[in-house]
Amino acid sequence: MIFASQIFLFGFLPLFLATYYLAPVRARSVLILLASYAFYGWWRVDYLALVFAISVVSYGAGHVAATTANEATRKWAVRIGVALILAALGYFKYAVFVMGIASDLRETLGGAGYAFDAIILPIGISFLSFQAISYIVDVSRRDAPPARTLIDYLAFVSLFPQLIAGPVLRYKDLADQFVERTHSLQKFAMGVRRFVEGLAMKLLIADTVAPLADRAFALSDPSMAEAWLGVAAYSIQLLFDFAGYSSMAIGLGLMIGFTFMENFDAPYTSTSITEFWRRWHISLSAWLRDYLYVPLGGNRHGALATYRNLMLTMVLGGLWHGANVTFVLWGAWHGLLLAAERLAGVRVGQTLLPRPFAWLTTMIAVMIGWVLFRAETLQVALTMYRGMFGLGELGLSSQYLYATQSIELWALFIGGVIATMGRAMRTDISWPALRFGTTVVLMTASTMVLSARLHSPFLYFQF
Known part of the structure; x- marks a missing residue:
């Protein structure tokens, strides 16, 4: 279920x-x-x-x-x-x-x-x-x-x-x-709102942009535009799918009196990979830190040991996601980036570049990693990289354009705006009437979409 x-x-x-x-x-x-x-x-x-x-x-x-x-x-x-x-x-x-x-x-x-x-x-x-x-x-x-x-x-x-x-x-x-634990109408209503927000994130954004990503990763020779569009779509799909599930879980917990930790904190606003891992899948990041990185020695035994521990933690974190060389490489990629930032003295809230450029380079690095995370095989990942780095055609093919629906592009745009607006991924509206109305609209729209779709599994079920 x-x-x-x-x-x-x-x-x-x-x-x-x-x-x-x-x-x-x-x-x-x-x-x-x-x-x-x-x-x-x-x-x-x-x-x-x-x-x-x-x-x-x-x-x-x-x-x-x-x-x-x-x-x-x-x-x-x-x-x-x-x-x-x-x-x-x-x-x-x-x-x-x-x-x-x-x-x-x-x-x-x-x-x-x-x-x-x-x-x-x-x-x-x-x-x-x-x-x-x-x-x-x-x-x-x-x-x-x-x-x-x-x-x-x-x-x-x-x-x-x-x-x-x-x-x-x-x-x-x-x-x-x-x-x-406490039960109250206010807590229950908050839970309903968080659940509906998560449902809308999943059905209205994640599922709607998914075909853009699926088509790009299925191409045997994607162009530069197709590859970047597909990776951008997958980046939004993964965030809204998993953050949506976490929001729904938090909401369900509130409905029966439980308070769960937040699992996402606007990760696509990060200006470094170090900050990204403080904001993305927070519960897993904390688990890997407390039960793997720290027992390995953390940063207590010098710089080389620290870099080794970062690499091991991220590689094993990648392997936790799936038994595939692509996940191992994804973990190694993030381990290298974390080690490089530590070597350069980057800390959360600090950047070596002006913030807009730091944000842009961080997002490019994250998206490069998402290719490995999404690709079923290393060959598919290499094919996507070939397109992303301009080693093939540059524009969108007529076949890709013909298959693309305007609603997919609108969902990608709206999802991108929401994802880069910080805490605005949640509808924290102060006016009760407007808050209630927003919840009703999101629930109605989600129910209509759900009725038109036969199956809508979450991406993280495979993990």
């Missing part, structure tokens, strides 16, 4: 909210757990066992780490818990990738390739795994209290607003909210 679907908007969500507010307070964690399992099981019931297994393993490891007085036992609980979760993630996400490399290598050496079946990737397993690992580590460090009850923890891990595409939540940020 996905948020941008009629079954969710007009079936699951109203039924859940009505049941939630009619249920006694002490039963609400159980209700959240059952609803979350129903939400995830709508896709595949059998993979609920994986969600449950990862939850129980992390809860058990955290419990041992929190209650044992033996330091060796605590460390082994953490190691075993994290290893089991990474093993599950590795099998489902990377086994086929590794087997493919092994098969190609064996064929290169003159042998027969390996035969292996495809593995269906569980939706949201990367987010699920990172949340479970952070719980074990935080509890073992005494940075978070152990879960009050197994039901509370199971409900946290499977919390359907963010289960399949984030943000990456940490139990220590929600522990008190599972014990007690």
